Each structure stands twice: as C-alpha cells, then as structure tokens.
Amino acid sequence: MDIIQLFDWIGTFVFAVSGVMTAIEKKFDIVGATIIGLVTAIGGGTLRDLLIGSTPVGWMQNETYIYIILLAVPICYLFKKFILKLRRSMFLFDTIGIGLFTILGLEKTLSLDLSIIAALMMGISSAVFGGVIRDVLCNEVPLIFRKEIYASACLAGGIVYIVLEHFLAFPGWNMIISIAVVMIIRFLAVRFKWHLG
Amino acid sequence: MDIIQLFDWIGTFVFAVSGVMTAIEKKFDIVGATIIGLVTAIGGGTLRDLLIGSTPVGWMQNETYIYIILLAVPICYLFKKFILKLRRSMFLFDTIGIGLFTILGLEKTLSLDLSIIAALMMGISSAVFGGVIRDVLCNEVPLIFRKEIYASACLAGGIVYIVLEHFLAFPGWNMIISIAVVMIIRFLAVRFKWHLG
Amino acid sequence: MDIIQLFDWIGTFVFAVSGVMTAIEKKFDIVGATIIGLVTAIGGGTLRDLLIGSTPVGWMQNETYIYIILLAVPICYLFKKFILKLRRSMFLFDTIGIGLFTILGLEKTLSLDLSIIAALMMGISSAVFGGVIRDVLCNEVPLIFRKEIYASACLAGGIVYIVLEHFLAFPGWNMIISIAVVMIIRFLAVRFKWHLG
Numbered sequence: 001m002d003i004i005q006l007f008d009w010i011g012t013f014v015f016a017v018s019g020v021m022t023a024i025e026k027k028f029d030i031v032g033a034t035i036i037g038l039v040t041a042i043g044g045g046t047l048r049d050l051l052i053g054s055t056p057v058g059w060m061q062n063e064t065y066i067y068i069i070l071l072a073v074p075i076c077y078l079f080k081k082f083i084l085k086l087r088r089s090m091f092l093f094d095t096i097g098i099g100l101f102t103i104l105g106l107e108k109t110l111s112l113d114l115s116i117i118a119a120l121m122m123g124i125s126s127a128v129f130g131g132v133i134r135d136v137l138c139n140e141v142p143l144i145f146r147k148e149i150y151a152s153a154c155l156a157g158g159i160v161y162i163v164l165e166h167f168l169a170f171p172g173w174n175m176i177i178s179i180a181v182v183m184i185i186r187f188l189a190v191r192f193k194w195h196l197g
Numbered sequence: 198m199d200i201i202q203l204f205d206w207i208g209t210f211v212f213a214v215s216g217v218m219t220a221i222e223k224k225f226d227i228v229g230a231t232i233i234g235l236v237t238a239i240g241g242g243t244l245r246d247l248l249i250g251s252t253p254v255g256w257m258q259n260e261t262y263i264y265i266i267l268l269a270v271p272i273c274y275l276f277k278k279f280i281l282k283l284r285r286s287m288f289l290f291d292t293i294g295i296g297l298f299t300i301l302g303l304e305k306t307l308s309l310d311l312s313i314i315a316a317l318m319m320g321i322s323s324a325v326f327g328g329v330i331r332d333v334l335c336n337e338v339p340l341i342f343r344k345e346i347y348a349s350a351c352l353a354g355g356i357v358y359i360v361l362e363h364f365l366a367f368p369g370w371n372m373i374i375s376i377a378v379v380m381i382i383r384f385l386a387v388r389f390k391w392h393l394g
Numbered sequence: 395m396d397i398i399q400l401f402d403w404i405g406t407f408v409f410a411v412s413g414v415m416t417a418i419e420k421k422f423d424i425v426g427a428t429i430i431g432l433v434t435a436i437g438g439g440t441l442r443d444l445l446i447g448s449t450p451v452g453w454m455q456n457e458t459y460i461y462i463i464l465l466a467v468p469i470c471y472l473f474k475k476f477i478l479k480l481r482r483s484m485f486l487f488d489t490i491g492i493g494l495f496t497i498l499g500l501e502k503t504l505s506l507d508l509s510i511i512a513a514l515m516m517g518i519s520s521a522v523f524g525g526v527i528r529d530v531l532c533n534e535v536p537l538i539f540r541k542e543i544y545a546s547a548c549l550a551g552g553i554v555y556i557v558l559e560h561f562l563a564f565p566g567w568n569m570i571i572s573i574a575v576v577m578i579i580r581f582l583a584v585r586f587k588w589h590l591g
Contacts, residue, residue: 115457141532226540
C-alpha cells in the first residue's frame with residue numbers, strides 16, 4: 001500500500017473528527033455534525049479544485065474520502081470522551097495531515113502549469129481552508145487567524161518543497177522532508193507558544 | 198405547462214421570500230435584502246453547479262429564476278404582515294421546494310455520470326445550502342445544523358428516488374413519490390417535534 | 395501605461411489595505427491579516443470567475459495582483475496610524491476601485507455571451523463580494539447589507555454603462571462616465587447620509 005495514500009486517508013479522518021467534535025461541542029444534531037465533518041475534511045481541497053478549475057472536484061471522483069468521513073461520525077459519537085483524551089495523538093496526525101495536504105495541493109496546482117505563487121497559495125488553502133469553513137459555519141472567528149503558527153508552517157513547508165524540487169530530484173524524499181518541516185515548526189510553535197504579530 | 202417547472206418556480210419564490218424576510222428582520226436595507234433573497238434561492242443550486250463543474254451556473258442561462266426572486270422583494274416589503282401570518286402555507290411550499298430541489302440536484306449530478314453518493318450529497322446541498330449561506334451572511338449559526346429534521350428528510354427522499362429509479366421506470370411518479378417522502382418526514386418532524394442527536 | 399490597468403492595481407491595493415486594517419483591528423496575526431487582505435482584494439473577482447466558469451481564476455494567471463496585495467501587508471503594519479488618518483483619500487480610491495471593478499466584471503461576463511442581468515449581477519459581485527467575504531471571515535454582519543449606498547451605486551453605474559454601450563460607441567468614455575456615476579452616487583450618499591429602506 002502506498003504510504004502517501006495512507007497518510008492522506010488518515011489526515012482526512014483526523015480532519016473529519018475535528019469537525020465532528022466541534023459540531024458536537026456546539027450542540028449541533030448528527031446531520032449538522034456530519035456536514036461539518038465533511039466540510040472540514042474536504043473543504044480545503046474543494047476550494048483549491050474550484051479555483052484551479054479542476055471539476056468535478058476531487059472527492060466526487062474517489063468515494064473513499066467520503067466513506068472515511070462518514071465512518072468518523074459514529075466513531076466520534078461512540079468514543080467522545082476517549083477522543084478528547086487523545087488530543088496529543090490527534091495533534092500528531094493533524095500535523096501530518098496539513099503537511100501532506102499542503103504538498104499535494106501544491107503539486108496538483110503545479111501540474112496544471114500554474115505559477116509557483118499560485119501553487120503555494122493553493123497548497124496552504126488545501127491545508128487550512130477546511131478549518132476556516134468549519135469555523136465560519138459554526139459562527140466563530142476562524143482559529144487560524146488568531147493564534148498559532150499554522151498557515152505559516154504550511155508556507156514554510158511548501159517553500160522547502162519547491163526549493164528541493166528545483167535542486168534535487170528525489171520526489172519521495174522531497175515530500176517527506178517538506179512535511180517534516182511543517183511538523184517541526186508546528187511542534188515547536190505549540191511547545192514554545194510561538195505566535196506572530 | 199410543466200408541473201415540475203411550476204413547482205421549481207414556486208420553490209424558488211418561497212426560498213427568496215424566506216431570505217428577504219430574514220434580512221428585513223435583521224434590519225438590512227433593501228439591497229441587502231435583495232442579495233440575501235438571491236443567495237437563499239439560488240445559493241444551493243449554485244454550489245452544486247460549481248462542485249460538479251457545470252458552469253456558467255444554472256441561473257445565468259435562464260433568467261426566469263432571477264426575475265422571480267426580484268419579484269419576491271417588493272412583495273415582501275408590501276405584504277410583510279400578511280406573509281408572517283402565512284407561515285403555514287409558506288412551510289408547505291418550502292417543503293415542496295426542498296423535496297423538488299433535492300431530486301433535481303440529484304438527477305443533474307447523475308446525468309454527469311457521477312456516483313450515487315455524490316448525487317445524494319449534491320441533492321441535499323441544492324436543497325439546504327441556500328439557507329446555510331443565508332444564515333452565514335446574517336451572522337447566525339445555520340438553522341439546519343441545530344434543529345428539525347431537514348437535511349435528513351432530503352436524504353431519505355433522495356434514497357427513495359434512487360431505489361425507485363433502479364427498480365421501477367416511471368420517472369414522473371418516482372419524483373412525486375420521493376418528494377412526498379421528503380414532505381411527509383418534514384411534516385411529521387415538525388408536528389411531533391422530532392429531532393436527532 | 396494603460397490608465398485602466400493602473401486604476402485596477404490601485405483599486406486592488408486599496409481593497410487589500412482595507413482587509414489588512416480590519417484584520418489588525420480584530421487582533422489577527424500577520425498571516426491572518428495577509429489572508430484577509432487577499433480575500434478582500436480578490437474575493438469578488440474570484441467569485442465572479444467561478445460563477446461564469448472562467449477558471450483558473452484571474453489572479454492565478456497574472457501574479458501582479460498577488461504582489462500588490464502582499465506589498466500592502468507590510469505597508470499597513472508600518473504606517474498603521476498614517477493610514478487611519480488617510481481615510482478620506484482611501485475612500486476616494488475605494489470608490490474608483492468599486493466603480494472600475496463593476497465595469498470590468500460586467501464586461502468580462504458579457505464577453506462570454508451571458509445575459510445583461512447576469513452581467514450586472516457579476517459586476518456588482520466583483521465590486522462588493524470581497525468585502526462581504528472579509529466581513530464573514532471576521533465574524534461580522536457584512537457592512538454593505540446594513541448601511542450606505544454601495545451595491546446600488548454599482549448597479550446604477552452598471553446600468554449607465556450598458557445603456558451607453560448600446561447607444562454610443564466610445565468604450566473608453568463609456569467606462570469613465572460609468573465609473574463617475576458610481577463615484578458621484580457614493581460621494582453624495584456619504585455626504586448627505588443617504589440610505590435605503
């Protein structure tokens with residue numbers, strides 16, 4: 001099995017869990033929670049696909065993502081307390097997720113011959129806009145605007161990836177290194193309470 | 198005259214009225230109310246068209262919808278009190294509307310050879326996302342996330358439609374039965390105060 | 395240098411400044427402020443491009459807009475106080491911006507053989523929806539729904555443009571006159587505190 005595919009699925013699952021848990025906290029009903037889970041997990045990639053003109057959007061052509069998200073819903077309801085205790089592991093997978101989504105979004109944009117700056121923007125959007133839409137639908141100011149190094153970690157990872165692709169030619173390693181950059185920045189930022197501006 | 202077309206127009210009108218009335222309650226000016234009316238009535242179908250890649254979106258190719266919505270605006274201002282008393286009839290047409298929009302959205306998605314699960318999601322989106330965007334623009338938590346059997350009634354109707362299409366071949370009746378399913382679930386849900394989760 | 399191009403860039407810059415300043419007021423960090431600046435400046439045109447099916451969206455094919463917006467971010471942080479004093483000049487350029495964006499959006503839509511009513515709607519969207527998305531992301535009720543003649547000034551300018559194009563054939567002048575109409579209505583509205591409904 002492809003390791004990238006596996007992490008893509010795990011990232012999707014973790015994003016869905018984050019959406020469903022937010023919805024449960026907000027006392028949404030199960031349908032609302034499912035919609036928020038879907039939007040959180042596929043919202044960023046969907047926005048990217050719309051902007052670069054790649055429609056029908058990705059998840060319509062590969063149902064696996066939807067099944068993974070729909071699986072996350074009952075799991076959240078059944079293991080609510082357990083999941084809240086798992087925050088640390090969730091954070092680990094969330095960080096792998098945003099790293100991977102950044103690079104995959106960036107690659108997809110470059111594959112359409114769009115510019116590097118557009119690719120960086122689409123990489124970041126893929127990673128963070130699901131969470132932004134989740135927060136907007138829950139009537140909250142989006143979390144990433146207010147705190148934590150989040151989008152900027154994605155930006156750093158994206159730049160590292162583009163530099164590596166330009167000078168080296170080991171696609172697999174370039175991706176792993178770039179995702180590691182995103183993860184390390186995120187970990188350090190949270191550990192030492194870094195913030196910008 | 199085509200009965201489906203007629204109900205599509207009535208549904209559009211009722212959705213527009215619901216948007217304009219919400220905007221009036223929120224003390225928006227007439228331009229704001231018009232925009233909210235438009236967004237409520239065509240927002241769900243527009244989102245569907247964007248996601249499945251059917252652009253320019255539907256209402257750009259058929260101006261009738263826009264005229265119907267623009268007609269709803271002065272009617273709301275002139276008959277504000279009367280409309281507030283009509284809640285029960287409004288609810289009837291709203292329910293026909295979401296049933297019809299679900300099935301039309303579902304059919305349009307299937308006609309592009311997309312999967313059944315994508316079609317169900319697009320059917321529901323067509324029916325409910327206009328209201329979601331209305332609530333987001335009015336800075337409210339979307340109503341459908343919090344109460345009432347709404348999206349789930351659309352889901353049930355959509356599933357019934359797909360099953361009927363698979364086993365029977367009377368398109369007209371399949372649509373009417375599926376819309377009836379949406380309506381009956383909605384009526385029972387409101388009558389007996391059903392809710393999920 | 396093309397005067398239209400110049401005003402397009404100035405308008406983009408002023409919109410970006412308005413987004414960044416709002417984000418700073420809301421205590422967003424610099425990444426959040428950059429995202430809000432981008433969304434405010436390119437959000438309206440992006441929505442238009444998505445709806446009319448012109449993808450990849452405009453700014454992906456011309457990086458100048460992005461650079462102008464990214465330039466606005468440090469300028470806002472460095473000259474915060476000075477910019478707040480410049481409100482009057484900002485208002486002038488904002489008004490040129492919405493006038494120009496209305497006509498450019500309208501023209502782009504007409505060039506795809508879409509209807510006049512669709513073109514008017516897309517012209518207005520180009521001009522005002524960046525600000526709407528800014529307000530939604532900042533968890534505020536969009537300003538344009540509540541006060542000031544704003545979208546309606548764009549509508550008036552758009553109608554003047556279409557009438558002039560139909561009866562006269564001096565494209566440059568038609569655009570300048572239409573933008574002037576938007577500006578005059580805006581100025582009078584603010585000066586005499588006009589409002590609708």
